[in-house]
Amino acid sequence: MTGAEPGNGTAVVTGASSGIGAATARRLAADGWDVVVGARRLDRLREVAEVIGARALPLDVTDTASVEAFCAEVPYCRLLVNNAGGALGRDPIERFDEDGWRWMYEANVLGVARMTRALLPALEAGGDGHVVVVGSIAGFDPYAGGAGYNAAKHGARAFTRVLRQELLGRPIRVTEIDPGFVETEFSLVRFGGDEGRASAVYEGMTPLTADDVADAIAWAVSRPSHVNVDELVLCARDQYLAQRVHRREPDPDAGR
Ligand code: 8X3
Secondary structure, three states, rough: OOOOOOOEEEEEOOOOHHHHHHHHHHHHHHHOOOOEEEEHHHHHHHHHHHOOEEEEEEOOOOOHHHHHHHHHHOOOOOOEEEOOOOOOOOOOOOOHHHHHHHHHHHHHHHHHHHHHHHHHHHHHHHOOOOEEEEEHHHOOOOOOOOHHHHHHHHHHHHHHHHHHHHHOOOOEEEEEEEEEEOOHHHHHHOOOOHHHHHHHOOOOOOOOOOHHHHHHHHHHHHHOOOOOOOOEOOOOOOOOOOOOOOOOOOOOOOOO
16 A cells, blocks of 8 residues: 555544534545545435535444444545544533443544554555544543543543654654534533533533634644644633633623
8 A cells, every 4th residue: 555645635534424523524625635524424424525525434433343344445544533522411420321431432532542543554654644633621621520521531632642652753643632612513412412501501602613623623734744733722712621611691782
């Protein structure tokens, strides 16, 4: 296998059927990447892919066989954006749900590890590979009610830092992007479809958009090859890490 590819080369984006993954796929395609997108929701993934001319393949990062089948279809790869993952619930530890925690660990930690392991040969063969992990401020600033997700993102962070060290001297960059609040389906999924609880997360503040995060990823991956953006923390102006959010009072004159 040689890495000779036209343009920027092939970029794989996981969890690309919506939110940060879809926005990243759109942005990378616009920047000249040949994009391959993966997700469980194939109908929505195909809609994303069709608009940008990407290749859509089914992918469940919690399933080793699915990861291997996906990666077998990707002989060339210069960039892997590990975006698939998410949170389930905000229960205190005394009521934690084992299945929810298990899924979070599978998706946010093992999923990243599986995808990276499977694509490392292709990333290296091209002579200039890049692995991006979409982490979270929850990966270094844990908060009450977030233990399962926090532990998983701490795990993803540890994985990313180890990977960076293990790949020193090889032609593969490693970057972690850690966003704070981003208004996507993230909170809706976290709260089991409860729209009230999900929208309350962003009430009175202006969160990041998925495009803001895609923009940061596009910046990190477009630095010259000798420059490694190790980590990039991205928060809304209204948010300081996980514990402090500035919320404006509702305007009493609104709607008059
Ligand atoms: C999303 C940010 O603060 O909801 O990863 O955990 S937070």
